[in-house]
Amino acid sequence: MQVIDIHNHFFPSSWPDLAARYGTPNWPWIKHTESGKAEIMVGDRFFRHIYAACWDPEVRLQEMDRDGVDVQIISVTPVLFAYERPVEHALDCAQLLNDAALELCSRGKGRLKSFCQVPLQDVDAACEELSRSMQAGHLGVQIGNHVGSKNLDDAGIVTFLHHCADEGAAVLVHPWEMFGRERMPKYMMPWTVGMPAETQLSVVALILSGAFDRLPNTLRICFAHGGGSFAFLLGRLENAWHHHPVARGDCQHPPSHYLNRFYTDSAVFDQRTLQFLVGTMGADQVMLGSDYPFPLGEERVGSLIRQSNLPQHTKAKLLSGNAARFLALEGQSQEAVERMSGVASATRSEPRQLTYSSYLKVPELLDLQQPQSSPPHHDELLFILVHQTYELWFKELLHDLDAVVANLQRAGAARQTHDEVYEAARLLRRCTEITRVLVEQFTILETMLPTHFLAFRGLLEPASGFQSEQFREIEFLCGLKDEKMLRYHRPTPEAYASLKRRLEEPSLRDVFFGALQAMGKLPPASEGESERERFEARARAVHALYKEEHHHRDWIDVCERLTEFDELVVSWRLRHIQLVERIIGIRMGTGGSAGSSYLKLTLDKKFFPELWEARTLLTE
Numbered sequence: 001m002q003v004i005d006i007h008n009h010f011f012p013s014s015w016p017d018l019a020a021r022y023g024t025p026n027w028p029w030i031k032h033t034e035s036g037k038a039e040i041m042v043g044d045r046f047f048r049h050i051y052a053a054c055w056d057p058e059v060r061l062q063e064m065d066r067d068g069v070d071v072q073i074i075s076v077t078p079v080l081f082a083y084e085r086p087v088e089h090a091l092d093c094a095q096l097l098n099d100a101a102l103e104l105c106s107r108g109k110g111r112l113k114s115f116c117q118v119p120l121q122d123v124d125a126a127c128e129e130l131s132r133s134m135q136a137g138h139l140g141v142q143i144g145n146h147v148g149s150k151n152l153d154d155a156g157i158v159t160f161l162h163h164c165a166d167e168g169a170a171v172l173v174h175p176w177e178m179f180g181r182e183r184m185p186k187y188m189m190p191w192t193v194g195m196p197a198e199t200q201l202s203v204v205a206l207i208l209s210g211a212f213d214r215l216p217n218t219l220r221i222c223f224a225h226g227g228g229s230f231a232f233l234l235g236r237l238e239n240a241w242h243h244h245p246v247a248r249g250d251c252q253h254p255p256s257h258y259l260n261r262f263y264t265d266s267a268v269f270d271q272r273t274l275q276f277l278v279g280t281m282g283a284d285q286v287m288l289g290s291d292y293p294f295p296l297g298e299e300r301v302g303s304l305i306r307q308s309n310l311p312q313h314t315k316a317k318l319l320s321g322n323a324a325r326f327l328a329l330e331g332q333s334q335e336a337v338e339r340m341s342g343v344a345s346a347t348r349s350e351p352r353q354l355t356y357s358s359y360l361k362v363p364e365l366l367d368l369q370q371p372q373s374s375p376p377h378h379d380e381l382l383f384i385l386v387h388q389t390y391e392l393w394f395k396e397l398l399h400d401l402d403a404v405v406a407n408l409q410r411a412g413a414a415r416q417t418h419d420e421v422y423e424a425a426r427l428l429r430r431c432t433e434i435t436r437v438l439v440e441q442f443t444i445l446e447t448m449l450p451t452h453f454l455a456f457r458g459l460l461e462p463a464s465g466f467q468s469e470q471f472r473e474i475e476f477l478c479g480l481k482d483e484k485m486l487r488y489h490r491p492t493p494e495a496y497a498s499l500k501r502r503l504e505e506p507s508l509r510d511v512f513f514g515a516l517q518a519m520g521k522l523p524p525a526s527e528g529e530s531e532r533e534r535f536e537a538r539a540r541a542v543h544a545l546y547k548e549e550h551h552h553r554d555w556i557d558v559c560e561r562l563t564e565f566d567e568l569v570v571s572w573r574l575r576h577i578q579l580v581e582r583i584i585g586i587r588m589g590t591g592g593s594a595g596s597s598y599l600k601l602t603l604d605k606k607f608f609p610e611l612w613e614a615r616t617l618l619t620e
Contacts, residue, residue, distance in 0.1 A: 002070050002071075002319070002320040003068055003069045003070050003071070003288065003301075003302050003319045003320055004069075004070065004071045004072075004073070004287070004288060004319070004320045004323035004324065004327075005069050005071070005072045005073070005288050005289065005290050005292065005301055005302070006073045006172065006222065006265060006287055006288065006289050006323050006326065006327070007073075007075070007172060007174075007222075007224050007265045007267060007288075007289025007290060007291055008072050008073070008074060008075070008289075008290050008291065008292040008293070008297070008301075009054070009074065009075060009076065009077045009291070009292070009293070009294065010054050010055065010074040010075070010076065010101065010104060011030060011038075011040065011050055011054040011055055011076070011077065012030075012055055012097070012100040012104070013030070013032075013055035013056070014030060015029075015030070015096060015097070015100065016096065017029065018089075018093060019043070021092075022085075022086075022089045022092075024085070024089070025043055026042055026043035026045075027042070027043070027082075028040055028041065028042050028047065028079050028080055029041050030050075036051055036052040036056075036059070037049070037050075037051050037052070038050050038051070038054075040077075040079065042079065047079060048077075048079075048294070049295075050293075050294075051293065053292070053293040054293060055104070057104055057107045057108045057109075057112060060072070060108070060112070060293075061108065061109065061111060063292075063293070063301075064111065064301070066300075067300050067301040067302055067303070068302060069301050069302060070111060070320075071111050071112070071113065072111070072112055072113075072292070073113050073114065073115055073139060073140075073172075073323075073327070074101060074104065074105070074112055074113070074114050074115070075101075075114065075115040075117070075142035075172060075174070076097050076101070076117050076142065078142075078144055078174050078175075078176035078177075079176075080093065080097060080117070081117060081120070081144050081176060082094070082119070083119070083120055083121045083144060083147045083148065084121075084148065087119050087121055087122040087125050090119035090121065090122075090125075091119045091122075091125050091129060094116070094117045094118055094119055094129055095129065095132075097117060098114075098116040098117065098129070098133050098136070098138065099136075101114040101115075101116070101138070102114060102136060102137055102138070105137075113138075113139050113327075114137075114138050114139065115138060115139060115140050115141055115142040115170070115172055116129070116130065116133035116134075116138040116140075116141050116142070117141065117142055117143070118130050118133075118141055118143065118160075120143055120144065120147050120157065120160065121147050121148075123156040123157070123159050123160050126160050126163075127159075127160060127163045130160075130163060130164065130167060130169055131163075131167060134167050134168070134169055138169075139169070139170055139327050139328075140164070140169040140170030140171055140172065140220075140327070141164060141169050141170075141171055141172070142171075142172045142173075142174055143160075143171060143172070143173055143174070144173075144174060144175070144176040144177070145173050145174065145175045145176065145198050145199060145201070145202035145223075146176075146177070146198070146201075146202065151201065151202060151205040152173070152202045152205050152206050152211070153205040153206055153208075153209035153211045158211050158214065158215065161211075161215055161219055161221070162215055162216065162219070164219060164221075165215065165216045165218045165219040165220075168218075168328055169220075170220045170221075170222070170326050170327050170328065171219070171220065171221040171222065172221075172222050172224060173199070173202055173221060173222065173223045173224060174224045175194075175195045175196075175198035175199045175202070175224065175225065175228065176198075178190040178191075178194025178195060178197075178198050179194065179197070179198065180194060180197075181194070191296060195225055195228065196225060196228035196229040197228065197229060198228065199223050199224065199225055199227055199228025199229070199230065200227070200228040200229040200230040200233060202223065203223055203227060203228070203230045203262065204230070204237065204255075206258075206262075207249075207251055207255050207258050208247075208248070208249030208250065208251050208255075209249060209250055209251070210249065210250035210251045210252065212251070212258050212261045212262075213250075213251060213252050213253075217261070219261075220263070220325075220326050220327075220328065221261075221262045221263070222262065222263035222264060222265060222287070222289075222326060223262060223263070223264050223265075224264075224265050224267065224289060224291075225264075225265065225267050225268070225289075225291070226264050226265060226266065226267055226268035226273070226274075226277050226286075227262075227264035227277070227281070230264075231264070231276065231277050231280040231281060232276070232280075234255060234256065234280060237255045238254055238255050238256055241254050241255055242254065253490075253493070254490075254491065256491060257491075257493055259280070259281055259282060259285060260282065260284075260285065262285070263281075263285050263286065263287055263322065263326055264277065264281055264285065264286055264287075265286070265287060265288065265289020266286055266287065266288050266289055266304060266305055266318060267289045267290060267291050267297070267298065268304070269298065269304065270304075271304070271307070271308055271309070274304055274305070274308055274310075275308065275309070275310070278310060278314065278318070279370075283310075283314045283317050283318070284317060284322060284325075285322070286317075286318055286322065287317075287318055287319075287322040287323045287326060288301070288302055288305060288318055288319050288320075288323065290302070302319060305318045305319055306319075311364075311367030311368075311370075312363065312367065313363065313364045313367060314367070368388065369381055369384045369385060369388070370384075371384065371456070372456060372459035372460065373455070373456040373459055377452065377455050377456045378452070379448045379449075379452040379453065379455075379456075380456045382444070382445070382447075382448065383445070383448070383453070383456075386441055386444055386445055387468075389441065390438060390441065390468065390471075391468060391470055393434050393437065393438055394468060394470035394471055394473075394474060395470060396434060397431055397434055397435070397474055398470060398473060398474060398477065400427045400428075400430055400431050400434075401427075401431060401474065401477050401478065401508060402477070403423075403427055404424045404427050404428055404431075404508060405477075405506070405507075405508050405511050407420040407421070407423045407424040407427070408420070408421075408424050408508075408511045408512055408514075408515050408558075409511050409514075409515075411424065411515050412511070412514050412515030412517075412518040412519075413518070418554050421554040421555060421557075421558060422554060422557075424558055425554065425557040425558045425561050428558065428561030428562060428565060429561055431561075431565050432561060432564045432565045432568055435565060435568040435569060435571075435572060436568055438572055439568060439571050439572050439575050442575040442576070442578070442579045445579055445583075446579060446582060446583075448583065450582070450583050450584065453583050453584070454584070457584070469489055469492060469495035469498075469499070472485060472489070472499060473495075473498055473499055473502055475607075476499060476502035476503055476507070477502050477507060477508060478507060478508050478509060478607035478608075479507035479508060479509030479510065479607055479608070480605055480606075480607055481502075481503055481507065483503060485499070486499055486500060486503070508562075508607070509607060509608055512558070512562070512608075513538050513541070513610075516538075516541045516542075516545075516555075517541075519555075521541040521544050521545065522537060522538060522541035523537065525537075535609070535610060535613070536613075538610040539610045539613035539614045539616075539617060540614075540617065541610075542559060542610055542611055542613075542614035543614045543617040543618060545559065546559075546614065546618055547618075559611055559614075562607075562608050562611055563608065563611045563612070565607070566606050566607045566608050566611070566612075569607065570603065570605075570606065573603055573605075574603060577603070
């Protein structure tokens with residue numbers, strides 16, 4: 001497994017006397033104290049002890065080998081940002097350090113790459129230096145999380161971030177100059193308390209200001225130190241957004257909507273914290289960042305991720321896959337890292353043999369069950385597996401029902417052909433058998449004692465008590481559309497978009513009766529026709545098919561399959577109610593739904609009520 005560390009720091013072994021160069025005091029400088037050791041001074045004030053790994057690539061590479069790190073993306077320490085200085089001084093300083101970073105990387109045997117720095121107090125100068133640095137070989141830029149009193153939502157800084165997106169530059173946001181220092185004079189609290197708060201402030205500023213709504217999706221931005229306190233206070237931010245209009249700012253969506261717009265690094269130094277961070281941000285949004293080689297960094301780079309209980313495929317994402325995407329490396333992440341680090345793969349020329357396990361992604365599949373209880377309650381695995389199985393079958397139902405719609409549309413357009421009608425009936429039979437399996441799965445869940453489910457039920461809030469998004473999509477696809485239901489799915493943008501599309505597209509029910517109209521069995525709706533009159537006309541059209549059975553056996557087969565599918569979905573609803581009442585009685589859902597009392601209201605819902613009404617007509 002390849003490893004990329006995107007957050008670590010360097011200092012050149014020397015740089016010009018900046019105080020003399022610019023004629024202003026209190027610039028950082030390096031004081032070598034003994035072989036391989038030095039101190040960073042800011043004017044006459046001591047700032048930090050450092051050692052040779054900061055400036056000697058051989059020492060750095062040896063420690064990377066020790067820790068199993070293939071590539072590091074180096075960046076300066078924020079004490080050198082110089083945002084408070086005149087722009088011409090800050091620009092010159094940035095150019096000196098950016099060139100020094102590239103020189104150090106040139107001696108890193110292809111395993112060291114760099115982020116530049118820019119004079120962020122001047123947007124034009126910052127954009128120019130970013131462009132120069134990207135052309136010179138930097139992969140992106142490290143910026144501070146504020147410039148004086150300006151947060152990242154400042155118009156000039158947002159313009160700079162847009163330029164980063166245009167240039168394809170990755171952006172690493174590092175906290176610096178922490179607020180409240182007068183209240184944190186001791187115990188390194190500016191680093192342990194101020195830094196997380198500064199980082200959260202910068203994330204929240206970009207969200208609530210609407211900056212993420214205005215910035216292009218191509219912006220790749222990462223917040224150091226695990227995003228500070230953001231992930232752990234997201235619930236508070238989300239609650240405020242939903243209940244206090246003034247807390248919404250100018251963003252178009254709730255704060256959780258924007259989690260896929262930025263990354264965080266993994267520098268959180270605690271297993272439970274890492275698990276929570278990945279659970280909140282998602283496995284695609286966190287990547288290895290060590291803060292090496294400083295005392296507050298990870299002592300053995302990558303060990304937190306390697307020793308975690310995260311699934312192997314998630315570890316691979318955190319250790320290299322996400323960084324490859326963040327850095328916009330070409331090709332697959334594994335190959336890209338090997339090209340950068342000079343690591344040769346003995347098997348790369350050998351085509352990978354397809355196996356049962358690799359074809360079905362069995363290791364990844366078996367890693368998808370992540371209980372919330374700690375220690376995991378025995379029955380929670382069953383609960384997760386059954387519901388994941390439901391979702392897989394729902395996916396297949398949507399796949400097959402979409403094909404049924406397409407076949408019936410073609411059948412309506414070409415009335416002489418029977419192949420599409422046959423294929424629609426064949427796929428509908430599959431849908432009925434899948435639904436029969438779904439109904440039977442409730443018997444497995446009923447092997448749980450109520451007390452066993454209640455032992456972990458509270459941990460499911462707010463996920464429990466609302467219907468599956470895919471099941472809702474099946475309802476919309478079949479014709480049971482209710483626009484009011486969309487609001488429950490706003491927290492999941494992808495599902496919301498799918499449901500809105502289903503709401504606007506012709507349903508299976510619409511397409512079926514459209515085909516009957518094309519066949520001349522259903523007259524076109526007349527102007528002013530009521531919904532009840534339209535319903536009765538459709539039922540009579542189905543009745544006409546059955547009355548001419550010898551001429552329309554293929555269409556009657558479709559009608560029977562649709563009716564059977566409808567019947568089984570009602571059975572599924574009933575068994576769902578029975579299971580809920582058997583396990584939790586008449587309690588409300590943890591997400592706030594009405595529980596079984598709401599589910600009972602759905603029992604009268606049918607996808608194709610005209611097919612049932614036609615049976616009444618046949619008895620006349």
